[in-house]
Amino acid sequence: MTDTTKPEVSVLMPVYNERGTVEKALEELLRTQISERGWEVVVVDDGSTDGTEVLLRGRPWPDNVRLLRHDRNRGKGAALRTALAAAEGTYATVMDADLEYSPADIPLLLEPLRNGDADAVFGTRGFQAHSAYSFWYVIGNRAVSFAANVIYNCWISDIMTGQKAMRTEVFRSLKLRERGFAIESEITARLVRKGIRIYEVPIVYKARSREQGKKLTTVDGLRVLRTLLRCRIA
Numbered sequence: 001m002t003d004t005t006k007p008e009v010s011v012l013m014p015v016y017n018e019r020g021t022v023e024k025a026l027e028e029l030l031r032t033q034i035s036e037r038g039w040e041v042v043v044v045d046d047g048s049t050d051g052t053e054v055l056l057r058g059r060p061w062p063d064n065v066r067l068l069r070h071d072r073n074r075g076k077g078a079a080l081r082t083a084l085a086a087a088e089g090t091y092a093t094v095m096d097a098d099l100e101y102s103p104a105d106i107p108l109l110l111e112p113l114r115n116g117d118a119d120a121v122f123g124t125r126g127f128q129a130h131s132a133y134s135f136w137y138v139i140g141n142r143a144v145s146f147a148a149n150v151i152y153n154c155w156i157s158d159i160m161t162g163q164k165a166m167r168t169e170v171f172r173s174l175k176l177r178e179r180g181f182a183i184e185s186e187i188t189a190r191l192v193r194k195g196i197r198i199y200e201v202p203i204v205y206k207a208r209s210r211e212q213g214k215k216l217t218t219v220d221g222l223r224v225l226r227t228l229l230r231c232r233i234a
Contacts, residue, residue: 006038008039011029012042015097016079019052022043025099029041042068043067043083045070047074070082100162108201121166140221145159147228148185161203178227
């Protein structure tokens with residue numbers, strides 16, 4: 001019997017020092033028709049120090065928005081796991097608060113899940129000239145995706161995409177442990193190791209520059225590779 005009191009979709013939003021974008025990101029998300037059967041947003045402020053928490057708690061939000069907080073910065077992966085633990089929806093999807101991704105693409109990710117065509121869906125970035133801020137950023141993303149395909153004998157075009165969706169029970173079964181950005185590669189690795197085929201759909205993407213707050217570095221790329229190898233050996 002279906003529990004009609006539970007939302008169909010949980011949108012997980014990790015936030016860290018996003019005072020300049022989180023309010024607009026949430027407003028755009030709330031204007032999007034995610035599900036006619038009910039949906040929620042689980043926001044986790046990962047110990048922001050720029051006033052993000054004050055901004056979030058300083059205005060009223062609809063009842064389907066839940067605000068959680070870490071007492072200190074623990075990393076995107078940790079914030080995502082906290083949001084996932086609190087999620088009540090049948091499906092869970094991730095939405096960053098930096099305006100790089102469009103909430104209008106979330107229904108595209110949910111469609112293959114609802115139709116029974118997939119258990120996990122990735123929003124694939126195209127990296128056109130207007131959607132990537134540097135050559136090396138794109139090459140880095142391509143390189144780690146290529147490495148994942150070699151290591152796991154699969155074909156996934158964008159393992160580091162921040163827009164992923166799957167059944168909440170599948171998401172929780174991955175037993176994720178990464179604390180930082182390498183959580184994206186760990187999600188991919190765990191899915192492939194469980195034999196879950198990943199369905200990809202093209203999405204809109206607008207990369208930020210360093211000046212606008214982009215946080216990824218070469219060190220993060222190395223951590224991604226380490227995570228891919230760790231999950232493969234394990």
